[in-house]
Amino acid sequence: MYDVDAVREDFPVLKEVVYLDSTATTQTPVPAVEAMVEYFYRYAGNHGRGAHRLARETTNRYEDARETVAHFLNADPSKTVFTKNTTEGINLIANSYPWEAGDHIVTTMLEHHSNLLPWLRLQKKGIDVTVIKPDREGIIDPRMIENALTDRTKLIAVTHISNVFGSVQNVSRITKLARKNGVKILVDGAQSAGHVPVNIKTLGCDFFATAGHKGLLGPQGTGVLYIKDPEVMESASLGGGTVSDVRGHEYTLEPSPTCFEAGTPNIPGVIGLGKAVEYVKKIGISEIEKHEAELSRQAAKRLSELDHVEVYGPENRAGIVPFNVTGLHAHDVALILDQTRKICVRSGHHCAIPVTRFLEVESTVRASFALYNTKEEVDILVKAVDALKALVS
Ligand SMILES: Cc1ncc(COP(=O)(O)O)c(C=O)c1O
Known part of the structure; x- marks a missing residue:
């Protein structure tokens, strides 16, 4: 049984924030x-x-x-x-x-x-x-x-x-x-x-x-x-x-x-x-792979159920979930998530301008998951993104 609580003890900053930007850089144990x-x-x-x-x-x-x-x-x-x-x-x-x-x-x-x-x-x-x-x-x-x-x-x-x-x-x-x-x-x-x-x-x-x-x-x-x-x-x-x-x-x-x-x-x-x-x-690489895939699968599924959100990427994915909120710039979404719930996500073109343009958008919000993230953090993210509909409707 994967013990994410024990893992989190080795990453003290996770007590302070919801860190969903491991694709940019991870925390160090x-x-x-x-x-x-x-x-x-x-x-x-x-x-x-x-x-x-x-x-x-x-x-x-x-x-x-x-x-x-x-x-x-x-x-x-x-x-x-x-x-x-x-x-x-x-x-x-x-x-x-x-x-x-x-x-x-x-x-x-x-x-x-x-x-x-x-x-x-x-x-x-x-x-x-x-x-x-x-x-x-x-x-x-x-x-x-x-x-x-x-x-x-x-x-x-x-x-x-x-x-x-x-x-x-x-x-x-x-x-x-x-x-x-x-x-x-x-x-x-x-x-x-x-x-x-x-x-x-x-x-x-x-x-x-x-x-x-x-x-x-x-x-x-x-x-x-x-x-x-x-x-x-x-x-x-x-x-x-x-x-x-x-x-x-x-x-x-x-x-x-x-x-x-x-x-x-x-x-x-x-x-x-x-x-x-x-x-x-x-910890074990297969355990990590399974854990991250499960979190991103849940996040992608639940975010795509929100009417004001578009999620990109395939169903079977690694721990990376890009999305946009209709009517809001990705940077604004990232700033609001940080200021309201201390959620750290990346926004922008992710140093990949050609493929971002290929998606016909200027930028995306990217939530990414690592071995230390939890289902509760997926809930926090989904709730916070859901709450953004008040700003766009
Ligand atoms: C697929 C991919 N390649 C290359 C890089 C560049 O990595 P680094 O910052 O270690 O140079 C990144 C960084 O996010 C990446 O995601």
């Missing part, structure tokens, strides 16, 4: 915060750069976190790179892969700007980009991706779960078709890791970029990037920590993942992320 405090108070040093005890302990704890995160995603730790967020991971690939003019990339209109703009910018270097449209519920048909492939296609870049609709894409099928056609595939897992089971080995993608500060419950300023064949590219960002030797004008890079982590990393953040992932593992 007490054990992860304590691990970061312990770093600062007991052993803060730099990573991989010293023989003294604090540097050694820091390096060991940082690398332990890498093992924990890689194991959780069933990825090889030597191919698991820490970044500051999903965006940095995707940009690292876009800026470091050996593209040639005339190469072709297939992505989708569903993407967060982080998985769209880095590819669009490559057009300046002569790369062609095809953007596939989703259906009205935010689902990409893998056949449309396959039909878009040409003999110059190098990469498919696709989201696992849409941050606008909550729709789950058939990434296994898209990965298979990428394999079959000899094309690399990048999966944007910002909304999947920590919310639904992710097994990078069985998925078989070439790149998987995710955040530490979303479903993995780590602190802001952390992200994870998996690179299947790290030797095919040199990081666009080099410096301290990335080389084993420099002679004259020549340098020899360290192997992955070190060669992709230039400069002093977010050490406390990564250590906190390791603890946070242990926490997610302890």
Whole structure:
């Protein structure tokens, strides 16, 4: 039996607010915060750069976190790179892969700007980009991706779960078709890791970029990037920590993942992320997936029963429920929900302007659910949105 009350004890801010904005960033559990405090108070040093005890302990704890995160995603730790967020991971690939003019990339209109703009910018270097449209519920048909492939296609870049609709894409099928056609595939897992089971080995993608500060419950300023064949590219960002030797004008890079982590990393953040992932593992990813899906199913169903509310997205969704209230701007809805009931929801285009326009709206309100949310909070949300009809009728 999933004990949400026990989980909530580890997130003190939930006593103060109804937090329904985990798609933007999640709250971090007490054990992860304590691990970061312990770093600062007991052993803060730099990573991989010293023989003294604090540097050694820091390096060991940082690398332990890498093992924990890689194991959780069933990825090889030597191919698991820490970044500051999903965006940095995707940009690292876009800026470091050996593209040639005339190469072709297939992505989708569903993407967060982080998985769209880095590819669009490559057009300046002569790369062609095809953007596939989703259906009205935010689902990409893998056949449309396959039909878009040409003999110059190098990469498919696709989201696992849409941050606008909550729709789950058939990434296994898209990965298979990428394999079959000899094309690399990048999966944007910002909304999947920590919310639904992710097994990078069985998925078989070439790149998987995710955040530490979303479903993995780590602190802001952390992200994870998996690179299947790290030797095919040199990081666009080099410096301290990335080389084993420099002679004259020549340098020899360290192997992955070190060669992709230039400069002093977010050490406390990564250590906190390791603890946070242990926490997610302890609760159980299948339990979390079930819990979040049930809350969002209830919220979507009950909100769509209100005459003045339009809900977007498919029936089977992850923990993300976008909606609009007729006659009210999304930002006004979000402000009223906050001021009347301390409900924190996101409003706007969610850093995905093309797909928001595709819905023929300027913005939406987005309620999103995590392992610590409750049915009572769904009630509070639905009642508060229901009460808005007094303002619009
Ligand atoms: C699907 C998706 N991709 C990428 C991002 C960017 O993530 P980050 O803020 O970790 O860079 C987000 C953020 O919400 C997202 O939802």
